[in-house]
Amino acid sequence: MTIQAELAAIKTKAEMNNTREMQQLAFSCIDLTTLNATDTISHVKAFTDRVNDFANDYPTLQNVAAICVYPNMVRTVKEKLKVEEVAIAAVAGGFPSSMTFIETKVKEAQMAVERGAGEIDMVLPLWAFLEGDKLICREEVSTIKKAIDGAHLKVILETGALATPERIHHASMLAMESGADFIKTSTGKMNPAATPEAAIVMCHAIKEFWIKTGKQIGFKPAGGISTTPEAMLYLSIVKEILGEEWLTPKLFRIGASRLANNLLGNLLGDEIKYF
Numbered sequence: 001m002t003i004q005a006e007l008a009a010i011k012t013k014a015e016m017n018n019t020r021e022m023q024q025l026a027f028s029c030i031d032l033t034t035l036n037a038t039d040t041i042s043h044v045k046a047f048t049d050r051v052n053d054f055a056n057d058y059p060t061l062q063n064v065a066a067i068c069v070y071p072n073m074v075r076t077v078k079e080k081l082k083v084e085e086v087a088i089a090a091v092a093g094g095f096p097s098s099m100t101f102i103e104t105k106v107k108e109a110q111m112a113v114e115r116g117a118g119e120i121d122m123v124l125p126l127w128a129f130l131e132g133d134k135l136i137c138r139e140e141v142s143t144i145k146k147a148i149d150g151a152h153l154k155v156i157l158e159t160g161a162l163a164t165p166e167r168i169h170h171a172s173m174l175a176m177e178s179g180a181d182f183i184k185t186s187t188g189k190m191n192p193a194a195t196p197e198a199a200i201v202m203c204h205a206i207k208e209f210w211i212k213t214g215k216q217i218g219f220k221p222a223g224g225i226s227t228t229p230e231a232m233l234y235l236s237i238v239k240e241i242l243g244e245e246w247l248t249p250k251l252f253r254i255g256a257s258r259l260a261n262n263l264l265g266n267l268l269g270d271e272i273k274y275f
């Protein structure tokens with residue numbers, strides 16, 4: 001089946017999956033993201049407080065999965081966050097371009113973990129991948145994985161730059177073989193960002209890796225996902241290709257800066273500006 005035919009079939013399922021239960025599930029899989037050059041400490045504190053207050057304000061709903069920030073904001077989140085079940089994720093390793101030295105990437109990722117990040121989102125060195133130097137890509141992923149001392153590693157493929165299904169599949173396999181706990185579509189800093197087509201290719205690669213190794217790798221679409229139907233489509237891609245057991249924050253995240261309010265609005269039947 002072609003990717004387009006598969007996508008058309010999954011789109012039908014996504015409409016059926018657009019239930020309150022699935023919307024709640026999608027909400028609980030959000031990596032609530034703020035990645036702006038203008039993120040101040042006061043902004044990040046206020047952002048974290050929303051997550052702290054969430055259980056009180058919406059007692060029937062499950063909180064987001066994680067807060068995702070730049071590495072220099074991790075300490076602020078760590079000091080402020082009172083909700084144990086919400087993880088702290090940091091983009092690190094020269095995000096979003098990955099155009100820096102491996103020593104700098106390692107140090108930045110380690111510093112983020114020392115300050116409280118339990119999850120590191122790194123970008124695959126695209127310059128090396130596109131040059132055909134897959135060894136550098138493997139070494140960077142495995143070096144950072146070793147350096148972060150048990151923290152979870154998400155490897156961002158920047159699928160918009162990889163462009164073809166073959167390259168996206170190759171990069172997915174390479175990242176998983178090198179130690180990625182999650183593979184993530186995009187940084188959100190380049191267009192196109194996440195696409196359903198790339199998600200289909202990545203989920204098939206995760207399935208292939210699972211069959212081969214028995215290891216369950218997570219999937220994180222990110223970048224440009226802001227509406228409930230979009231969230232339902234990505235959730236349905238995961239459900240159809242990888243099965244319901246992937247529909248948990250342990251194996252599925254949606255990286256988004258604008259989705260949470262829209263999903264919440266859908267769940268509450270009102271326009272919401274909470275986060």
Ligand SMILES: O=C[C@H](O)COP(=O)(O)O
Nearest residue numbers: 187188223224255256257
């Ligand atoms: O990693 C997450 C992305 O940067 C979020 O992208 P977004 O701001 O388009 O939702």
